[in-house]
Amino acid sequence: MSSAISDYLNQIGKIPLLTAAEEIELGNAIQQMMPLVGKEDLTKEEKKIVRIGERAKRRMIQGNLRLVIRVAGKYSKMTTRITMQDLIQEGNIGLIRAAEMFDPSRGYKFSTYAYWWIKQGIMRASQVQDRIIKLPSGAPDILRKIRTYTIEYREQHGTNPTVEQCAELVGMLPETIRTYLNSSTDASSLDAKAKNKDDDGSSIVDLIPGQEDQPEEEVLLDTQIEAVQSALKQLSPNAQKLLALRYGLNGHEYVSATSLAKQHGVSREAMRRQIIFAEQEIKAVLLGKSPGKPQRQKSSSSLIWGWS
Secondary structure: OOOHHHHHHHHHHOOOOOHHHHHHHHHHHHHHHHHHHOOOOOHHHHHHHHHHHHHHHHHHHOHHHHHHHHHHHHHHHHOOOHHHHHHHHHHHHHHHHHHHHOOHHHHHHHHHHHHHHHHHHHHHHHHHHHHOOOOOOOOOHHHHHHHHHHHOOOOOOOOOOOOOHHHHHOOOOHHHHHHHHHHHHHHOOOOOOOOOOOOOOOOOOHHOOOOOOOOHHHHHHHHHHHHHHHHHHHOOOOHEEEHHHHHHOOOOOOOOHHHHHHHHHHOOOHHHHHHHHHHHHHHHHHOOOOOOOOOOOOOOOOOOOOOO
């Protein structure tokens, strides 16, 4: 523990804790003050209420600074770039907000109410500041939901869900989800040692490929695209249209399964079955089989290039 934090702990340790009666009294004074904050042309009586409220707010905050230390210490192990001092500062901001919002008439202790605000301030700072690549404020919650869904999906189906399925789960565009997923892995130093079992002495920068054209990869990609386009032409008109809309092929815009179901006036489950059948048809063509009656499968799969 740094000397700065030790000095801070010694200072706040001298501040007496609040009793339940004091919390109620201070909370009421703050609640009387809050409607007057920012108001112009206060009367003499209103100015007195504001002065009393400011003193009450300061006393409420000072009496709970040790709670911020406990919460910050709990979450300090979850961050790599934010110092303990910064976590305490973010927690103190949450404590200030809690003091302003606390309503004693609801009957619960201030520390119980303040804990949530302190925790939210620290966690938000960890999510935003603890990354080199910044994500939107709501992205961490969306990624957690997708991560939970992926684990459950893998347990049921033995494979990961597609980006489109994840996007449909959270009600966002697949392009947005791809951006979140690509940015969710934080950056590393280029001078860091690469985790390569064949060459543990190389740094990451040594293993970055050059910018030269890769003709083999371009030819392979062109061949795969041509194969998919050819396979589409061998499907039934309904399957062609369905896959083109579902996956944004042949110049069409991407359309979710829910939207397709609404357009065709069927249930989402019925549309999902039609999509699965169309996917099986094109898979059969790509594998050199007849697209007539493909084998039924348990779950939908995306049109990935590596169809083998």
